[in-house]
Amino acid sequence: MSPRSAISTARRLVVKVGSSSLTGADGGIDSGRLIALVNALAHRHAQGTQIVLVSSGAIAAGIHPLGLAARPRDLATQQAAASVGQGALLAAYTHAFGAHAVTVGQVLLTADDVTRRSHYANARRTLERLLDLSVLPIVNENDTVATSEIRFGDNDRLAALVAHLIDADALVLLSDVDALYDGPPSRVGTTRIPVVSGPDDLVGVEIGGSGSKVGTGGMTTKIEAARIATAAGVVTTVTAADRVTDVLAGGDVGTVFLPVGVRGRSRRLWLEHATTARGRLLVDDGAVAALVHRKKSLLPAGIVGVEGTFHDGDPVDVCGPDGAAVARGLVNYSSSELPGLLGRSTKELARELGPEYEREVIHRDDLVIL
Template structure:
């Protein structure tokens, strides 16, 4: 190499780039890589026919909430990995075209549509020669890096048939955990809609760590619905709706309406499949999470997307909670990052459930290093997460206040540890599952 002597030690050349040599057996142009489909201009805007017939238990349902979904002006639609890829794991242009057709038909009704698209890891598996869903973080992120490009390319191609652009929005749990980042994401999505582009939202798997992930895109869709003030959420899977057990079993019962947790008693839901991470259990949890924000949810299969977006008479409908959470409380409970944990005695936990402020006398233990104003987890005497709130003291000060009565504290420490106005409690155990983001 120019400028180096013949006696240069090999260790001094560690920064030299490695030259890749193609194997002799490689035949260019024969490997199974993604090939973009053609852009063929669409001639009409119509909803695709549903997979289920009128005799199916998943079809023909009516309710006031379904009417609300039908008339919603802003809809979030979540699409799973298996709906976007073929049997080999490659992106399927035909499947994406059917989905885009239904979305465009709904937008033709003057409805804003926001897409939450899974599939980045699954779409990267085929081009990278991965036969099975990767389990280690590095390979997952590599597959996501390869697949996200192909996925966005196909979404852009498909909507180009209607002369419409897309915008890709990649989020991590830490983005939702910080209010300034969450607001920025909200403004980006709103501006894309104003410019007649379709926001395509996905978790940023290339940088998200296993400790800071949404967990599945069903939950991400619920948070996006809340973030964008959506009027309805449509969760699409590979099943026509919710059954009380595996629909392959002959005595499985279809559940058309979920008005409260009573309608879910005895329901057995499974986990994710070969390509995805969110099974029916994740979808039910995400639907209930959205309902806490006052958002109605329709759950059905991707093959029924036309019927879901047209008349909303197919699938399972989750009714919104009447005691919907405020925007701040929803963010604190389900999106905000926790900086520490407060452990309470039984009396303080009961007082908190009655919406009273949290006082130092009820503290048993303080975990973490935090400053005043940060969000903390609140744990009851049995170790169960019961709520969250913004703390009034830093961790060093609070550790010296544990268990002390207000009258025994100096004047500067006589405020509540967390005021009732800045505290939110979980209403049920299922909500607590999605409480922590880390």
């Protein structure tokens, strides 16, 4: 099977669309662009494909109603715009998909929601049930409450993680750029890169740009999203939103990134790619060997230092004697509580402080090797 036919025959598909592909010159939602996207997705949905749409545009949709001249830079105004715009965006999708008798459901996520074990399982369960009911979920980052510490950062990365979460067959990233090129597309002589089979294919490729004035992404974020998705065994295509019909039909458009990993769900991929470390735990060589080679949990005895301010359940980096991060995980103690436990065995701590202290600093199930 060719990589492009993998898109056309996918039974479960994640499609991401950027703000710039949904908005007009005034920064507001362009109904014509939105309807064109919906028409293509509804046609594929009618053929029996399960589709999850990861849609940017909430903040952009709030720009015009709030009387703003451009996308706001400060977090509070971004959250206000998202609060106003998310309802307008969902209403537009509900109306457009309703014309095709397709029911949509809104799913708003933050990275903090889905790195903790129970929340991750709940997000997966919710999406699975919506798909079973033939609902088309519309996913976005919960910009109204997300802070800089718990943000995915861009919806390209969120889409890749959702594709992994639901074990999708393929991921399609739509933007205002029709493909990855071997240099700036505006430069004479640059050519489209039709297929990327691995990181070596990107050596020497000039990649830049921060995206449009209403979005947060760019080609760099799409390549990173493709790296995450393909590592999870998901074939990924990057192309322009106005070519969505062609790409869904398996046409020779855009750039296809071939899978380099094996499909299969693992919350550890979320720990690695969806979290930002709130602090660092410095460990000795013995702890590094136990984590990396023996696949053990992190215990207080191997920790020699604590940096940063964090709470129980926050993501932290585990760093070896050279200072390089070797793992990331969800810590079971706060930064104020840990210093008094360092270098001591869990049995000793349990005897002195109580049985609740006979626990790992980071359990193996909540740890990913970097």
